[in-house]
Amino acid sequence: MTVPNPARAAAHLTGRDHLYVDGAWVAPAGTGVIEVTDPTTEEVIGTVPAGEAADVDAAVRAARAAFGPWSALPAATRAAHLGRLLDALTSRAPLIATTVARELGTPLKVATRVQAGLPLAVLKSYVSLAATAEATEEVGNSLVVREPVGVVGAITPWNYPLHQVVAKVGAALAAGCTVVVKPAELTPLTAYLLFDAAHEAGLPPGVLNLVTGTGPVVGAALAGHPDVDMVSFTGSTATGAHVSRAAADRIARVALELGGKSANVILDDADLARAVKVGVGNCLLNSGQTCTAWTRMLVPRDRYGEAVALAASMAAGYALGDPFDEATRLGPLVSAGQRERVRGYLAKGVADGARVVCGGLDADVPAKGYFVAPTVLADVHPDSVVAQEEIFGPVLAVLAYDDEDEAVAIANNSRYGLAGAVWSGDPERALRVARRLRTGAVDINGGAFNPLAPFGGYKQSGIGRELGAHGLAEFQQIKAIQR
Template identity: 50%
Template structure:
């Protein structure tokens, strides 16, 4: 990509003030894919100032006209589908088959649904002698994690722009190249100068300058819980609006009368997806104690069916982890699982597919509630199996982490729905229930604040004003 040495600010590709750059690595080959600017405070200030200048006209344009620009932007992304798939496959290490559906097709479809939801926003209403109107929050700093880069970007970008906000996007330093295509899409769609701006760089430099900028009105962040705490602390200084989508430690509760093999397969679909790098992944399965051995065998079979290899090969179903650092983190958790006395059923360490940060599916059994790998988000292809004696105990184990992003229940539907009602999670899968991109997405507890997708997502970026007359 030829334009990755510049930033997109105020409707133009500009040479950054900072002369520093960051290498973006291919996690499969460990080679440098491209270098990107490590934007400094002056670069960030230029982007935020541009967004502030563009705000009044963009807000006054009306949602229908804003929707036309968003639709054209999405058209461009669809037209450049192949480029996006290849770019994300290379910089994230995601197999092309998954990149096509989950990393390009799905996010564009989700974003188009926001245009439809905009039609249902009650932009103004009369209550007695009061006119109640909804107005954009203002300038949004959008910071997206690396694991699902397009989804996490468009889940912020589409509702924010439809609401009338302007924005500055900072993608993860590990996975940034796709964002240059998104910026080109905004340019091609005729999005007015300053409405969308792109800055790239490290969190401690570019990110800090952006989130602490006094003219940023809202922080919309997807990332780790530690990162979310930093956002909340910064937002509290001048009471910026905040939206957080954070970590998870999601469990599948397998009921006594459930088909254990089916429950394991429904769980590991999410555990192995994206090499386990998904905040809402089901990474724990809680099974009746008498069916523990059956669950272990099913997990072994599921792991054996995974093809670890070059993400550009159509045969591969799992690529590498995103970085050497992430590989070290996941390997560290495997060591912690062993130290805690969990039973290692499948060891994915040492999987080699040439160079790269590869780790195969890994399965622990007899994992104790409260142990490290039961409580902490690993962000790799590691499954924990925990036995229970009563359904009440299973619910307690499922709810017994600081997180509440997702969960699942497998078993007879009536009982499964009863259990689902008791799980403290933002979304619950019952049996083989499919992910619904039109439904709200977000979590309880330390999994975040607010919701993305669904009919309420645009309201996350709106203020309410009551005008008396």
Template identity: 50%
Template sequence: MTAGVGTRRPGADLVRDRTDHLIGGRWVRSAGEPVAVVDPATERVVAHVPAGTAAEATAAVDAAHAAWPAWAATAVAERVGYVRALAAALDAAAEEIGGVVATEVGMPWHLAVPAQVRMPAQVLRTTADLAEGYPWREPTSAGEVLRRPAGVVVAITPWNMPLHQIAAKIGPALVAGCTVVLKPSEVAPLCAYALAELVVAVGLPPGVVNVVSGTGPVVGEALVRDPRTAVVSFTGSVDAGARVAGLAAPGIKRVCLELGGKSANVLLDDAPLDVAVPSAVQQAFFNSGQACNALTRLVVPAALHDEVCERLVAAVGEIRTGDPFDASSDLGPLVSAAQRERVRGHVRRASADGARLLTGGPEAPDGLDVGYYYRPTVFTDVPPDLALAREEVFGPVLAVQVYGSGDAAAVALADSTDYGLAAGVWSADRERARAVGARIRAGQVKVNGVRTRDSLDAPFGGYGRSGLGRELGRYGIDEFVEITSLLG
């Protein structure tokens, strides 16, 4: 769809000022100052949400802690039923909530509906399916193992894939019998408010899910420090994740960290370039490159380098950047002025360091002077010691890296960063690609273009600086249970 003058945009009714938090099943007025929510396509303030206080964070933990015994005692089938109801409610509101995401994040609406709303709904459904066969009680030689609810969960979620990250945390926490306090990103909080309204609408018991908006240093830290919280599930930057882990350490709390990535997409010497290169572009630039698992390094054999670069420039030239509510747009803007400046800084440094710019650059796309738009950018001549090869950009910037020959050289280059979140491998021989993928130190390796969304029962998480723990699948439920060995 293209939204013209006088045309109502999907989600317009949900893009409004919010003054309350959801605490204990009630909308509670916040004492915090308003925080502006900016539409990155227009640079205009479209709503305000409260910057919650530490006292409000504590009140949310009060509610979650009070609700936990009854929720933990609720039958698994009943807990699963609530999660299914929430998934159905998300699906029913997908077009409207997709409009909210397009407005506050900037992803084109026609892409946001399936990726940012229907996929989170499917995460909830998949979690519910897995909970029905999960080994809550498992026999051993001398008794049985019991998997029991861990307690109150703090979920701190990012702005780039807001509902997906919420679903990946609250779905398994709820089926496990935990209660939740959610702190969404203050950059893109409106879709979390839309979800909070659905939590009330489906009748989840008061206090089982609480939502408090605000900043990390105030609300987030108060939640992590609270002695009654048992599990902290955080998605964000490495620095913020380290801060969360440090705050949780005195309480010996379980911490699940889904952090950054500098993921390699490896083309072996027999890779089918007709499909591999378009896929590489899509997997690098999805959501304007604002994805922790974006495959932002394209690792290619020297013999294929020139052809791959030629194909990349042609493919990137066909990308249409523009209004998130225009159906012809492939990419929208970056989320904020600050994010655009960070990306520009990486691009300028890469050029200064000697990387060769193939296409794109730090200037705004033609005709898009308003909005935080950015040109899709590709560099080559990026050796492993360059900052562009080591540091997460979180924008539409792809680095081409070359290895001489042999699968071992490809694996070594893929593993040449401190991150290990994701990777891709391409070969005309699927078994060869799988064998190479099994050697790469990454939490999720995609063979011949498979995407995370194609396998929502597969674990997601990383090695090294990419984090701790796993989300999705039965492994996501594991994060929210304690294990008792009952002997005799």
């Protein structure tokens, strides 16, 4: 049950009525606004401008004008600018966490550690990596150099509203690109904190610009803009396809980080209790609104009943409630629409023969707020809808397999390939299985997320990589100079 909390009252948010273009806060071209709703209370907590194509034009012009001077700066100078941005953003870490807790519903502890902590770590990595942007290579009689792509349009999602922006902006600025950011309309307030920090840090005008608005208007204008050299998009696979088509008309570069339906493969010699515990936690992180979530748990058939019971027990321990309540482990979904989407998948899963062993449509949830109970589904067929489609909610499907080859086959039976996990008492065996999974990342025995490692997917999970040196390279062109 949601309870009043002093921290919630202190985390007051107000709307923002300006865009950030050419180093200044400017009025939007139109008068439309987007309301931002607290998914816990269902109350409007602010508004932002509903930008128009004219706003995108102005932002892109500013980014184009700034590109030459910014890209000509020595790498060390760009690194110093990023360092000042990092300092300004770090001072806002508590406000970042409370803002995400309000507009997304992430429990404050998780928002502090992940939603605020991770993007700061990523930005710090690009302060260091910026110095490598001008690295050259000798290949025979050729000098191979790296140059910035140009003006970047960054279109970002609502589930990690600062991390997904910083992963693009940090790499693009380090590479020497300039950027126009279009944040998700459901969680735009967090992005404003980054631009407050950029203004305080004194980034040169036009290097980083903000246009809020809807996907069909601002997103489409940015993806199709003739003076945008690259579009970096994170979101659904369906929208990613639209972005690709818009950019293809002018042969612009595209980087896409899309959906996932990741498999957690627990082998017969694994520590089952630990694997299930960590697997449930991974699936339920951010209320299941995580593209890398291990939403399919694969277990040996002779241990299936034990694994299902463990998963149900673990999931039942995730208390629903106000993100500012210390007892809360699972917040609401981001919107009423997202809640209904997840509930629709639960109904479809049951209709297809899945067995609800925890949570489900009839579970008790707070009367107010967009809550769905943590749910574990057993007896899920590998080809069923809930095993194939990205639900993006707190829903875990547990599947049985007979041998290692079948486990790999089930794991790869997906149009996605973003992440996954393998658990085994034999690290070498786990590595062999991990290499057989057609996915962009695999964690072995709970290996920690590495913000320096390349992040991205196979198949319909995307094109390109973010984070670390590979993420920097996405924003660079390669030139060969023969001598």
